[in-house]
Amino acid sequence: MNNLDAIYDFILNELRKLALDENFYFKPIKPKLSDLELIAINISAEYLSIDSEYQLFRHISNSKLNGMIERSVYNRRKRKLFPHMEDIRKLMVARFDETENIFIVDSMPLEICKNARANRSKICKESEFSFPSKGYCASQSNYYYGYKLHAVCSASGVFQSFDISTASVHDIHFLQDIKHQMKNCTLIGDRGYLSTTIQTDLFNYANITLDTPMRANQKNYQKQKYAFRKSRKKIETLFSQLCDQFRIRNNYAKSFSGFKTRILSKITALTFIQFVNVFVFGRKMNKIKVSII
Incomplete structure (x- = not known):
């Protein structure tokens, strides 16, 4: 569970199957990382139990994502993506038994x-x-x-x-x-x-x-x-x-904006692991401490 690049690639690939767009709101300058890629980094961090952004960017500095985004920009964009992350979580929930x-x-x-x-x-x-x-x-x-x-x-x-x-x-x-x-x-x-x-x-x-x-x-x-x-x-x-x-x-x-985003990130990561357990690996849904790669 320590290979950030492989975990990030897997999560991003599965998110692309769910989301229709890579970017969810207009930006005058196209960023190096799309909104969906940023959400994938966020879920990867939660899956790896990386609980602080300082620690996350120490891992990123040794991965292929190095130099792709600055820490304060990541923080601001993540908070703006709160409603879109919730939409992705609801898409995963809708795939389970209705x-x-x-x-x-x-x-x-x-x-x-x-x-x-x-x-x-x-x-x-x-x-x-x-x-x-x-x-x-x-x-x-x-x-x-x-x-x-x-x-x-x-x-x-x-x-x-x-x-x-x-x-x-x-x-x-x-x-x-x-x-x-x-x-x-x-x-x-x-x-x-x-x-x-x-x-x-x-x-x-x-x-x-x-x-x-x-x-x-x-x-x-x-x-x-x-x-x-x-x-x-x-x-x-x-x-x-x-x-x-x-x-x-x-x-x-x-801030409360950052607090609620942290809570959503953790619930979304939990839901994502349940989702891939069922629809990708065909195993028991709530075995969340198993490897996804």
Whole structure:
């Protein structure tokens, strides 16, 4: 997994089969690297667990990409390509089984700095709407400062959609967006999504059945189906893979634009590995620690 040139060539070749164009927005001067080639470098870095641009450009200096792009230009262009990278990710997701109607929703904390530094931190504070905040993570039983990643994955383990909110926003508010993105399906969540009002609204608006485990002291208590309890572990596994191989909890971004681009890059790289596992190599989708070359 250390041959950057070979990995980059493979990823670029597969991306060219998906994308219709090499460049996605007008430039008066044609750059040495096309937009698609830049996205391929980004996915290659995430696949190799190269988590900082400084480290990435040390690898690039010893590859055929040396001299093709300057580090600050790479950073600016990568952030501009955020919507186009998301379009490519959605193209890969669309290739998987479209007949699935069971999905899992969950969230995970994204800490940007320790609580002791929160009051003096200037990270991601360039715009008021994106200010990070303090929140509580029930699964880890601690408070943290930063953001929260909300995500929906299929029962087979592919991220369908995701969003980022400040840490203080309750998980249940993400479901207000879900009803505009999905319909005619079953959505499995944990107790954080327990709400009769939201459950009724999702069913009436988009025919989405929200299934969450009941609290033991609720009337007419019934244990959640074993199949649903087992399926819920799928998204927890994906979150663990993002933390382990893709180091999603390491933050080197200074702006919210850079932060959200980092998160998308890691999810896109994970989806790409799943994609080539199924459609190129014909192997199990979620074996993401295997070589792709």
